[in-house]
Each structure stands twice: as structure tokens, then as C-alpha cells.
Amino acid sequence: VRAVAISMLARSELRCQEAAQALIKALGDAQPARREQAAHALGGFGVGGEVAFDALAESLQDATDVVRRAAADALSAIGGGPRLLVPAAAGALSAKDSSARLFAVQTLAGMESPVLLPALPALGKALEDPAPEVRREVMTLVAKLEVRPELLVPAIVAALDADDVKVRELVAARLEASGKEAAPALRALVAAVRDPERSVRASVFRTLGQLGPVAAEAVPALVEELGRPLGEWKSAADALSAIGGGPRLLVPA
DSSP states (O other), X not given: OHHHHHHHHHHHHHHHHHHHHHHHHHTTOSSHHHHHHHHHHHHTTGGGGGGGXXXXXXXXXXXXXHHXXXXXXXXXXXXXXXHHHHHHHHHHTTOSSHHXXXXXXXXXXXXXXXXXXXXXXXHHHHTTOSSHHHHHHHHHHHHHOOOOHHHHHHHHGGGGGOSOHHHHHHHHHHHHHTGGGGGGGHHHHHHHTTOSSHHHHHHHHHHHHHHGGXXXXXXXXXXXXXXXXXXXXXXXXXXXXXXXXXXXXXXXX
């Protein structure tokens, strides 16, 4: 009896594998409705559907919204939550179709910060997405992320010189909020001392001041800023004072 049961189970598993492969193939069907149905069906496999991860992750970049949503639901069902959906959505942030990238951001935005750690590098790059609507969604998400600064800073620092001033303002503000944990961003902060936007420079000055003597390489750039109008002059002077531990750096200036 046991041998018969094992044989039946093996045949059942084989049929499931064959069905999964057929559905994976159907994800590439020319008809969106069939792709959507295939994604929903794969979600019904639960954890047994992990074989379809790559195909479903690719379907998150589908040009049709209903297919993307079905793929997201399936990944959530197969992974028992965000385990598979987060890396798949992070990958979709580099999709060619801006609507797919937007969907990926919105998918990630619906999750709690702790589960988004694997997506931080992709989110940092997406701060410079060419589509304004995608950038806005990414900025909103990054602004509310509650993750340790030592994880966030490396992910977002490259966007401190983004073309979009709103992105630069956000990154500068998050670096400022990171306090001394912003030290890995020092080189970018030094370059941003000369940012054309006053609000960005103000955040950068304060961040450099918080870093104290660690930010000594910023001194020449800050000294140049002492020629600005009084309000900004004082911000640069405060940073110099904090870096030098007192007024000694201000006297030569």
C-alpha cells in the first residue's frame, strides 16, 4: 500500500511540475488575458510554485497592468508574503516601461520598511529615474523609510548630485538626519557644498558640522562659501567651527 501511495504521489508531483511549466510558458502568450490567467494559476500553487519565480518576476515588467498585478499577487502567494515579491519588484525598477517601474515602486510602498532592505540599492538608483512620476513615488517612499542610517546612506548618496533639485533636497535631508552615520557620504557632501540650490547647501553644511573633525577635507570648500550673503555665511562658519572644534579655522578666512 505504501509503495502504491508513493507512486501516486510521485505521479501527482510530476503532473504539478508539468502544469507549472505549461503555465510559465503561458506567461509569454501574446494575449494579456491568458498571461493574467497563467499568473493567477501559478499563485494557486503556493510555495510549490517557486519554480515560476523568474518568470513571474519578469511579468512584473509586463506592459499590461492587470498582468503585473496578477504576477504580484502570485509572487506574494508563493513567497508567503514579501519574501519573493520584494526582490522581484526591486528588479522591475529597471524595467524599460515607465508604467512597470511605477507599479514596482507602488508595490514596494505598500510594505513595511524592514522587509524593504533588499530593495534599498534599487530604490537609490530609482531616485534618478527619467520619468518624473516614478521619481516622485520613489522620493515619497524614501522619505518615510525607517531603516538604520548605515544601510540607507550608501543606497542614496549617489543621488546627491541628481539633476532633480527635489531629489537632492531629499537626499541631503536624509543624510542630515543620519548624523555621524553620514560619514560614508563625506566625499559626496564635500562636492555638494557648491550645490546651486541654497536649501541643499544648508543641509550639507549642517551635516558636515555634525561630522566634526571627520569632515576636515571639507574645509577648503567651506572657506570658499564664507563669501556668500550673511545667512549662508553663518551656516558655513558654523560648520567650520564644528569641524575645527572652535574658531581657529575662521581666523584665516
